[in-house]
Amino acid sequence: MKRRHFLRRAGSAAAASVAALGLGACKDKQGAAAAPAAPAVHADAAVRWRMTSSFPKSLDILFRNAEHFTQRLRELTDGRFDIRVFPAGEIVPGLQALDAVQQGTVEMTHTCSYYYVGKDKTFGFGTSMPFGMNARQMNAWVYFGGGQALLDEFYASYGIVSFPAGSTGVQMGGWWRKPIHSLADLQGVKMRIAGIGGAVMEKLGVLPQQLAGGDIYPALEKGTIDAAELVGPYDDEKTGLFQVAKHYYTPGWWEPGPMIHFFVGRKAWEGLPKAYQDAFRVAAAEANLLTTAEYDHGNPLAMARLLQQGVKLERYPEEVLKAAHEATLAFYAEESGRNPAFAKLHESWNRYRKNQNSWFSVAETPLDRFMQSRG
Numbered sequence: 001m002k003r004r005h006f007l008r009r010a011g012s013a014a015a016a017s018v019a020a021l022g023l024g025a026c027k028d029k030q031g032a033a034a035a036p037a038a039p040a041v042h043a044d045a046a047v048r049w050r051m052t053s054s055f056p057k058s059l060d061i062l063f064r065n066a067e068h069f070t071q072r073l074r075e076l077t078d079g080r081f082d083i084r085v086f087p088a089g090e091i092v093p094g095l096q097a098l099d100a101v102q103q104g105t106v107e108m109t110h111t112c113s114y115y116y117v118g119k120d121k122t123f124g125f126g127t128s129m130p131f132g133m134n135a136r137q138m139n140a141w142v143y144f145g146g147g148q149a150l151l152d153e154f155y156a157s158y159g160i161v162s163f164p165a166g167s168t169g170v171q172m173g174g175w176w177r178k179p180i181h182s183l184a185d186l187q188g189v190k191m192r193i194a195g196i197g198g199a200v201m202e203k204l205g206v207l208p209q210q211l212a213g214g215d216i217y218p219a220l221e222k223g224t225i226d227a228a229e230l231v232g233p234y235d236d237e238k239t240g241l242f243q244v245a246k247h248y249y250t251p252g253w254w255e256p257g258p259m260i261h262f263f264v265g266r267k268a269w270e271g272l273p274k275a276y277q278d279a280f281r282v283a284a285a286e287a288n289l290l291t292t293a294e295y296d297h298g299n300p301l302a303m304a305r306l307l308q309q310g311v312k313l314e315r316y317p318e319e320v321l322k323a324a325h326e327a328t329l330a331f332y333a334e335e336s337g338r339n340p341a342f343a344k345l346h347e348s349w350n351r352y353r354k355n356q357n358s359w360f361s362v363a364e365t366p367l368d369r370f371m372q373s374r375g
Contacts, residue, residue, distance in 0.1 A: 047276065049083040049268070052101075054094035054111035056213070057087050059235055061298065065166050065260060065291040066110040072283035081276050085110065098263060102159055107268040110165065113151075113261055114195045119158075121335050124196045125345040126151050126162065128258035130328040132349070135167035135257040135292050137356040142259070145352045154341050161269050163284040165260040166291025169299065173249030173316055174229035175241045177220065180249065180316065183323055192216055192228035196331065197254025203327040204320070213239075220244045229254075233302035234295060242311045249314050253324055260291065 051070070055062040063085075070083045086106075088094030097109035098116050113126025125147075133141060141147040142164055155162050174193070180186065187205040191198075198208035209225050219225045221244045228245070229252065230236045242248070262284055269277070307313065316324075332350075336343035 044080065045273075047081045047272070049081075049107040050086060050091070051083050051108045051110055051262075052086045052088075052091045052097050052106045053109070054088050054097045054115060056089070056094075058238060059231075061234065061291060061294050062168075062260065063087060064294075065287050066262075068290060069110075069165065069262065069283050069287040072286055073279055076279040076283060077276060081279065083108070098158070098160070101263055101265045104265065108262060108264040110260070110262055112258060113162070113263075114258070117195050120154075120341065121196065121339060122154055122342045122345055125342075125349055126155075126259065126261060128255045129349070130197055130200050130254040130331075131256070131325055133257050133353050133356060135169050135259070137353070137360075138167065138257045138259050139164065139288070140356065141349065141352045146348055147352070150345055150348055154345065155263070156266070159266050160263045161266055163262040163264070163281065164288045165262050165284060166288045167257055167259050167295070168231050168235070168255075169292060169295045170232075170257060171229070171252035171255040172232050172236065173252045174227050175220070175236070175245035176227040176247040176249060176314075177223070177245045178226065179247050179312075179314060180320060182317060183319055186320070189227060190225045192219070192225050193254070195254075197229070200254065200324060200327045200331055203331070204323055217241060217244065232295065232299050233306055234298035237302045237306055242306055242309060246310060246312050247314050248306065248311050249316055251316070251321075253316075253321065 051066060053063060053066050055066075057063050066085045070085055073081050073083060088097070091106060092100045094111075095115050097111045100106050101109050114124045114128060116123040128138070132138075138147075142151070148162075151162055174191065178185070183204065186201075188207060189205070190207045190209050191201060192209045192211045193201055193206070194208070194210060198206075202208055209219075211219060211225070211228075213230075216225075216228045216230070217240060220228055220241060228241060230239060230241070232252075236242075236248075272280070303313075332346055336346050
């Protein structure tokens with residue numbers, strides 16, 4: 001059967017598949033199906049969109065995430081739904097990607113929700129929160145635990161709909177010029193760290209710094225900053241930071257399972273025929289799976305190479321982790337008290353996190369610890 005026949009006659013099968021993942025039609029805040037806000041596109045019409053990414057091509061797994069999605073979408077629609085991907089900086093800077101969608105400059109973006117916590121701290125829940133859920137747990141919450149509906153209810157006020165696009169897996173705790181032995185060693189340290197992780201670090205005495213990726217190496221080399229967090233071994237290896245900051249810390253408690261997103265302008269989304277929406281969801285779900293798997297493949301190989309080049313793998317002292325956890329809980333309580341949207345997401349997210357941790361402590365963690373002890 002030709003693909004166009006699939007799109008015309010078997011769209012219901014794809015819809016059933018994505019519905020099983022909790023990715024049904026976008027709902028408004030009252031739960032009713034939103035009325036189309038843009039003229040509908042005919043099912044056989046050619047659709048040409050632009051997507052601006054928050055990531056440069058040099059972060060090849062992340063950028064390939066968007067390219068895989070667009071390629072699969074073309075294949076599923078016989079080339080009629082074509083999205084061109086632009087790396088960070090070609091249309092707008094990486095951290096202005098969401099603004100470009102809201103302003104109608106592009107139809108969609110490839111980014112991380114937590115880049116926009118400056119607009120509202122609630123954006124953090126779409127990507128990762130300190131001491132939160134890992135990649136598998138985040139997927140479970142979003143697809144089956146009601147997370148998608150709650151996130152899209154929040155995103156609706158910004159005129160966007162969201163689709164999970166992958167995860168880097170648990171991130172590392174950053175590169176430090178000097179080792180950390182106690183909380184006292186954090187006082188006055190200038191660290192490149194953004195978002196809610198930066199807000200928590202500030203409670204511990206760190207001075208968070210906002211720097212673009214290309215500015216981190218020279219700042220560390222000159223001593224303008226003392227530490228910097230990025231992603232994990234695969235991406236961090238490319239930066240060369242290990243040449244000027246040898247202490248590589250774990251765990252990255254502020255990003256235990258960061259989720260990447262495709263954000264689409266709501267009007268653009270509602271103007272698509274249902275078959276194209278179904279194909280979009282299927283391609284996004286595939287990109288979500290493959291990107292996480294590719295990071296799980298690449299990170300341990302990159303870590304081995306880094307250790308061979310003299311990197312010193314360190315663990316945050318228990319004192320630091322406990323203080324960071326207490327500061328995180330205080331932050332959540334403070335923000336929930338002043339931000340109803342944050343409080344609503346936090347209630348669902350936190351309840352789900354606790355349930356997941358209880359289950360993992362029974363099945364996953366004991367086996368993991370035993371197997372890791374055996375090598």
